[in-house]
Amino acid sequence: MVPLDCNVMRVLLVDDESSFRSALAGALEDDGHPVSAFGSVEEVPDLTTLADVAVLVTDYDLPGRSGFDLADRLHATFPEIPVIVVTAYRNETVEGAAAIRGHLHVLDKPLDYETVHALLHRLTSVH
Amino acid sequence: MATSVPSGIPDALQARRWQTVLDSARDAIISIDADGRISLFNRAAETMFGWRAAEILGQNVALLMPSPYQEQHDDFLRRYRETGEAKAIGRIRFVEAKRRSGAVFPIELSVSEARVADDVVYSAIIRDVSERVRLQSALGERLRQQESLAELGVAAVQDGSPTILDEAARRLADGLGTDVSGVFERLPAETTLRLRAGVGWPSGAIGSLEMTAADTGVDAAMTEAEAQAPHVPGALRDLGAVAALSVPVGNAEQPLGLLVVGSRQARVFEAHDVAFARTMAGLLAGALSLEQAGHALRRERDFASGLVETAPVIVTVLDPTGHIEWFNPHLEHLSGRCLEHCWGRDWFEVFIPPREHERARSRFARSLAGHSRRGTVEAMLTRDGHERLIQWHDTVLPDGGGGMRGVLAIGLDVTDRSRAEQDLQQRQRLADIGALVTRIVHDIANPLAGLSMLAQRVLRRVERAPTEPVRSVGDAARQMVETAHRLERLVGEFKDFAREQRLHLEALDVRRFLEETAAFWRLEAGARGIDLQVQSILEPLTLRGDADKLRRVLDNVIKNALEAVGEAPGRVRLGACRTDGNRLRLSVRDTGPGVPANVDPFSLFETSKPSGTGLGLPVSKQIVLAHGGGMTLAADRPLGTVCTIELPLDGPAV
Numbered sequence: 071m072v073p074l075d076c077n078v079m080r081v082l083l084v085d086d087e088s089s090f091r092s093a094l095a096g097a098l099e100d101d102g103h104p105v106s107a108f109g110s111v112e113e114v115p116d117l118t119t120l121a122d123v124a125v126l127v128t129d130y131d132l133p134g135r136s137g138f139d140l141a142d143r144l145h146a147t148f149p150e151i152p153v154i155v156v157t158a159y160r161n162e163t164v165e166g167a168a169a170i171r172g173h174l175h176v177l178d179k180p181l182d183y184e185t186v187h188a189l190l191h192r193l194t195s196v197h
Numbered sequence: 198m199a200t201s202v203p204s205g206i207p208d209a210l211q212a213r214r215w216q217t218v219l220d221s222a223r224d225a226i227i228s229i230d231a232d233g234r235i236s237l238f239n240r241a242a243e244t245m246f247g248w249r250a251a252e253i254l255g256q257n258v259a260l261l262m263p264s265p266y267q268e269q270h271d272d273f274l275r276r277y278r279e280t281g282e283a284k285a286i287g288r289i290r291f292v293e294a295k296r297r298s299g300a301v302f303p304i305e306l307s308v309s310e311a312r313v314a315d316d317v318v319y320s321a322i323i324r325d326v327s328e329r330v331r332l333q334s335a336l337g338e339r340l341r342q343q344e345s346l347a348e349l350g351v352a353a354v355q356d357g358s359p360t361i362l363d364e365a366a367r368r369l370a371d372g373l374g375t376d377v378s379g380v381f382e383r384l385p386a387e388t389t390l391r392l393r394a395g396v397g398w399p400s401g402a403i404g405s406l407e408m409t410a411a412d413t414g415v416d417a418a419m420t421e422a423e424a425q426a427p428h429v430p431g432a433l434r435d436l437g438a439v440a441a442l443s444v445p446v447g448n449a450e451q452p453l454g455l456l457v458v459g460s461r462q463a464r465v466f467e468a469h470d471v472a473f474a475r476t477m478a479g480l481l482a483g484a485l486s487l488e489q490a491g492h493a494l495r496r497e498r499d500f501a502s503g504l505v506e507t508a509p510v511i512v513t514v515l516d517p518t519g520h521i522e523w524f525n526p527h528l529e530h531l532s533g534r535c536l537e538h539c540w541g542r543d544w545f546e547v548f549i550p551p552r553e554h555e556r557a558r559s560r561f562a563r564s565l566a567g568h569s570r571r572g573t574v575e576a577m578l579t580r581d582g583h584e585r586l587i588q589w590h591d592t593v594l595p596d597g598g599g600g601m602r603g604v605l606a607i608g609l610d611v612t613d614r615s616r617a618e619q620d621l622q623q624r625q626r627l628a629d630i631g632a633l634v635t636r637i638v639h640d641i642a643n644p645l646a647g648l649s650m651l652a653q654r655v656l657r658r659v660e661r662a663p664t665e666p667v668r669s670v671g672d673a674a675r676q677m678v679e680t681a682h683r684l685e686r687l688v689g690e691f692k693d694f695a696r697e698q699r700l701h702l703e704a705l706d707v708r709r710f711l712e713e714t715a716a717f718w719r720l721e722a723g724a725r726g727i728d729l730q731v732q733s734i735l736e737p738l739t740l741r742g743d744a745d746k747l748r749r750v751l752d753n754v755i756k757n758a759l760e761a762v763g764e765a766p767g768r769v770r771l772g773a774c775r776t777d778g779n780r781l782r783l784s785v786r787d788t789g790p791g792v793p794a795n796v797d798p799f800s801l802f803e804t805s806k807p808s809g810t811g812l813g814l815p816v817s818k819q820i821v822l823a824h825g826g827g828m829t830l831a832a833d834r835p836l837g838t839v840c841t842i843e844l845p846l847d848g849p850a851v
Contacts, residue, residue: 143312170237180645
């Protein structure tokens with residue numbers, strides 16, 4: 071594992087809405103961030119092969135396992151990777167699940183690219 | 198790894214922040230492991246269940262459940278592990294839980310499952326809904342009580358027979374859900390009361406059991422205070438009653454008797470219980486005075502004058518052509534119309550709203566033909582132009598020669614009850630729509646997020662290389678981003694609507710609340726040339742309410758008022774006053790063109806504005822209803838619209 075420059079971090083992006091996934095991946099790539107994008111938790115390969123991932127951006131409501139499941143799986147191996155959960159409908163289940171885990175950032179969809187970008191920056195460059 | 202955070206510290210920091218979030222949650226949050234052992238128990242859970250986290254961590258969660266779930270829970274968990282067949286996971290269920298004290302209470306439960314490495318964690322979010330359940334059952338009880346009164350009222354007026362007492366005793370016990378009830382008659386010129394009818398007494402007691410006035414718990418003046426802080430008369434204590442309610446029958450100086458109910462379980466008689474017993478006593482007083490007056494009185498023209506002067510039901514006699522022969526003081530009181538002025542006039546012209554004339558007349562004709570009206574609810578007009586809803590029971594009065602001399606109609610004012618029912622229905626409907634909106638919002642928000650992100654990306658690309666050929670593409674992208682933003686705002690409004698209306702009550706200074714809200718809008722009002730003022734409030738008023746939500750209501754109403762006035766110079770006035778002793782009336786008046794007649798401003802998606810979503814007022818009304826209040830919009834005089842919001846000053850009733 072090589073520490074990445076904070077401006078060049080690999081983003082693991084999981085969202086089943088293909089237009090959103092490709093647009094956000096494209097915009098991040100325009101800014102020079104490599105992105106690995108998937109449509110469901112099940113499609114994400116063994117996490118150890120994604121060792122250069124610096125941040126996870128995942129939808130909450132996915133077909134099959136939820137974004138929280140993926141966050142839990144990721145944190146079991148890499149507890150320090152920041153996670154941003156995006157959701158089209160924030161309800162008490164989402165807030166409760168986020169509260170139980172504590173260290174997640176929840177953003178509402180639709181979202182502003184600048185917001186995601188700023189948050190990614192903050193999460194990976196403050197230290 | 199891509200982070201330089203020193204290991205150790207963030208865990209501790211995260212744990213603390215996590216704990217803070219958990220502890221500030223209003224719902225109980227409890228996690229268990231695969232074997233059902235509690236691994237997390239937040240502060241709200243401590244309050245709800247009465248256990249300290251330190252005491253209960255590691256124990257089986259079944260401890261928090263009443264039988265039979267307590268015994269079955271381990272099996273549920275095992276079956277779920279083996280078959281994946283979930284009973285609780287992934288849905289909201291209404292079940293019961295058990296406090297440390299052993300008290301069982303209703304909850305709303307949602308359980309989720311998470312896997313951390315190879316371990317399973319089940320987490321439950323639990324909300325105590327006992328208050329909601331109590332409210333619903335109290336409302337149901339009140340409706341039953343009123344039905345009971347209406348039926349007894351009919352019986353009381355139609356025949357003063359002795360069975361009326363048995364009837365009253367039975368309905369009294371049913372209506373209040375008690376074990377014992379009794380109708381005591383005061384023996385003339387004595388201080389003794391004799392049991393004339395009752396429920397729950399040993400055989401032989403009825404007709405012979407006596408108690409002294411001193412033991413009734415009701416003093417000579419029979420004051421209301423006595424009924425509120427009941428004393429259990431010895432005769433009821435002997436039957437095991439530990440709580441009682443006594444209400445005099447007839448006027449306080451010369452009571453005819455006493456109605457008594459007793460409960461073997463400890464209970465508090467609420468204000469509506471006392472009102473119910475008192476109304477029943479009023480009906481009985483009417484029936485008893487009728488009985489004492491004798492049959493001769495009932496037969497002839499004088500029938501009406503001896504009848505139920507005191508009963509809190511409407512009694513009216515119409516001749517076969519629908520003209521008023523007589524009605525009782527209760528109708529005078531309710532309608533503001535004197536019998537003297539109405540005698541001989543057409544009932545329908547005086548009391549029925551014009552739109553209902555035809556229907557009411559045809560129903561009257563049916564009554565005359567022998568199809569008596571039982572329990573139909575109709576609108577009745579009062580002198581000051583208001584409408585009351587009356588539930589009617591008709592009886593044809595025979596003339597003794599095989600014909601008829603008119604119709605006796607008994608009416609019960611059910612306006613408040615209908616309003617309560619409608620409000621409940623409306624809340625239910627809004628909740629259903631909320632669920633639907635949730636789904637739609639979810640389905641729209643996802644593709645919209647994609648669309649919006651695509652447009653933003655195009656715009657960023659174009660802005661980085663602003664050469665001539667791509668400029669028009671940039672304009673198109675900008676328009677797409679703006680359109681997407683507009684849709685996002687719309688989706689946001691829907692989300693607001695669908696969000697549950699849970700109130701966080703606090704004491705609000707009404708004057709300050711209005712002043713602050715007005716100050717916020719004054720800039721926009723000024724820009725439109727509109728004069729926005731808070732009218733002087735005569736007394737200091739404190740309201741128990743949810744500041745944020747009520748602020749949204751006022752914002753909505755003021756925004757509507759400003760938009761109604763438009764750009765023309767005009768006025769918007771906010772006012773507040775106390776009504777009915779315990780209610781607050783807020784008003785927002787504007788000098789705009791008024792509400793179009795064909796629009797119901799409170800129905801969903803109705804709007805008279807070109808850019809409105811039609812959600813503002815329904816959402817506002819939903820909030821006001823949740824506070825136990827009401828909201829109306831009406832034409833103001835001489836011009837404009839007035840929006841009136843009424844709220845109980847003490848907050849929603851429990």
